[in-house]
Amino acid sequence: MEFKILFWLFTKHIIADYYMQYPWMFKHKGTYGHIGGLAHAKLHGVFTFIVLLAFTSPLLAFLLGAIDAVLHYHIDYAKNKFWEKFPTNPSEQKYWVIHGTDQFAHGMTYFLIVHLL
Secondary structure, eight states, X not given: OHHHHHHHHHHHHHIIIIISOOHHXXXXXXXXXXXXXXXXXXXXXXXXXXXXXXXXXXXXXXXXXXHHHHXXXXXXXXXXXXXXXXXXXXXXXXXXXXHHHHHHHHHHHHHHHHHHO
């Protein structure tokens, strides 16, 4: 069952993080409390809730979705703060190190969620 949950969490991740993340969401993720970053994190939390409804109770799905949203927000915020402190662009390795670390942290969030289930 853990494999199925992880499959769906990673599927929702690519949808919410890439297919459904718009400029108004990602442009100000380095500004703590900005509506764009909050909306993006909430999207992750809602999608996690929807995925987990197939595997657990609505209450636990809601709580784990909320954990995902809070962690996602702060991981993205930290990534953007690193990019501010160490300016870079996609043609440089350090951009990909920071971006890859961000994606790894999100993936570890999904392993935490499965562990908590």
